[in-house]
Amino acid sequence: MVSRRQLLQALPALPSALGTSVALAQPIAGKPIRLMVAASPGATVDAAARFVSEPLSKMLGVPVIVENRPGAGGAIGSDAVAKSPADGHTLLFTGVTHFSARYSGEASATYDPVKDFSAIARICSAALAVVVATNSPYKTLADLLAAMKAKPGEIDYGSGGVGSTSHLCTVIMNDLTGTKAKHIPYKGNTQAVTDTVAGVVAFTCQGSGGVVPLIKAGRLRALAVTSRNRWEALPDVPTGIESGIPGFEVASWMGSFAPAKTPQPMVSMVSDAMAKIARSPEFKAFCDKQSMYVELMEHSEFQASVPAEDARWRRVAELIKRS
Template sequence: MISRRHILQALPALPMVLGSSAARAQPIAGKPIRLIVAASAGTTVDAAARFVAEPLSKALGVPVVVDNRAGAGGAIGSEAVAKSPADGHTLLFTGVTHFSARYSGEASATYDPVKDFKGIARVCSAALAVVVPTDSPYKTLADLLAAMKARPGEIDYGSGGVGSTSHLCTVIMNDLTGTRAKHIPYKGNTQAVTDTVAGVVAFTSQGSGGVMPLIKAGRLRALAVTSRERWEALPDVPTGIESGIPGFEVASWMGAFAPAGTPDAMVTQISDGMAKIARSPEFKAFCDKQSMYVELLEHREFQASMAKEDARWRRVADLVKRS
């Protein structure tokens, strides 16, 4: 027979038992997760999101469906997630455009990149390649810069929209070199690349996922890459720094966000799943192939970095306004 004393002795242990059960519970369950990608299909951000989606689905036990929402330099995707239910089933996968597009992009964007979101995890980063059509008269980055100096504001370039990384790359390059180019914004990077191949615009700056197949096929020529070191896949293409522009490094990290009200238990569970993927040899091999770098920040670190990223891209937005 169990005495009252034994029952009272057992009571302090109950919260621990219940807490342990809660910790083991799976907060993500039931309906699929919609992973909204703030970029066009075929871009580097899209490629990373699609690689992550399958193993994340297995880790969480629910389908993860990629939903591309390109436009407004990335602001459309971010805004869609900001307005979604905070139930862990609508997430955002994006890059620095989450911040930059808000300040240098569409004036109608109403989301706050910090207050309206919780950072889940950052998984990788990618630099860009400055590319021209293969029949372009510009054989080197120095050639392109010389033309922009000779004809300020006349040499045009395509981007994925105002505030996109492909836009800001040229803004930064112009600021560092005292040159000026004519910006032609598109609804997504895919369209900007297509028109660069066709010679509609003189050049564009894009991640490897969107241009590497076209470079290999001889339809685009890379003048420079914006990383500190040359890309393994393009060993003969110099960096922007090697091309004579000190400090010309532009890279975009990629990661996931949830709406601000999403329960911490859900955010942590998704972050743990993404961190496991980012540490896998398969993801490392994928990044190497895409000329990207594994760059992992789990939930707490990523969340803590958001205010700093916000301030950084506000400063870059000031360059846009002056350009």
Template structure:
């Protein structure tokens, strides 16, 4: 009778775990976590991811192993996340492209953000900066706009590729200023910047992190930043809004995603750990020095609403310009 009673109690515990899912969440994490990064090693996203992984290791008490999985404008890593177990042990350092741009640009993507992912935590934003060659006659955004309006279609801007945030920022600037600009896509930031430095294009809207060494080195002139506020890394550079384009506010951003059916308690645990991590003064100082903005933490639901707002912002522009990628 005692043995039967013991088995009954064990069975009750197992059933409780299966039906409530609380025990696994309460024990989370009890093994290493894998963080998918959709870009190659060495770039700002990789550096950011490794810093976040180390801070999460301290907060969660388990190793967070970074796995670089670049390709297809972040889609390869996203597809890997979509097919991973929803147990909190695979997360992704997603970019705006992953959940906002790609679904609007690719007819066949291989994943669907709302169906496949839960936004766990927003981490950082990357404002952009409009740069020209240091010997350019354009010293302000007003100068550049005046030149573009004087000769429609002659003023060119470089980007990291069709449909990239940098390309779409240029298209939005064109729309908001009533200019006709020539888009010149390159395969990556370095070739695009070389296009500006070599005089192949007139300007580029680039991430602050990749342009700031050239700005500080005197090879590029920063005309305006695309954020709503000036940046600590470039305090003397006005915003696009200050420069005559009211309401202009463009940034790319990064945040953690998990598979859709991940238990809510695990999502909350990850969100809380990220919130503690990004408040670390050395973390904030490291990335704000290269132009990233570390915003105040928000919960998972607020992050989901932020993504919805970003989608609503870019969808009309992409549709109006008929931009599509295969």
């Protein structure tokens, strides 16, 4: 007969013997998790969150519900999570806008990206494409740059909001080339893309998820991509460096945060689950299809990187204010 003492000693080993989902589910207590995405439906970060949500739900043993909170360049989503209960049931899925939007003058960004959050995991990165409508007079990136030089501040571009990655991309491009464009911020990337297709704005810089289908459908033209290498999905589109802008590389990582003071066991368990997803061949295939790449930082490493990341985007925000 097994004694009570022997049984208690054996209990810690039971979850691992029964499988990951049991081990992870116990601290979650059966309540659904809201995974707030600081971007519009269809954006690249939204696509990554929706891919992650299904396997994450299976591992944690509870529903994981994706909830889009676009606006203010990503600040609205971050702000909402910062003010949510720190019980592990409201998480943020975002990118560099978590930091950049806070320092770009958005009145709605009242959160502290360092003190108000606990970093969970960073799982992938994505570059952007500079796109115009198919009937645009700009056939190459050089054409667009020439127009901006000829008419400083008159060529307009759309973005997902002040401090969004789509905003930062053009700010960096203008800084590298000595050009100037007119910024038209939207509440999310979807409308910026829609108005670029319609010719309401001259161009936008967007992640693959929001523009590759439209490029392949003949509704947008890609002038360049902001990665070091060309995209598998758009092999004929040159990089910004190939187009004559040395150092023009812009990429946004994607990852998850919890409100500060979320119990450490919950943060660690969600981090472990996301890391397992990021290492899976299915996620690698998803990233390849989306012209993204796997870039994994688990909780400890990601948390340690936060102060430097915060300082980096403070500096970029100063560049935005001068642009």
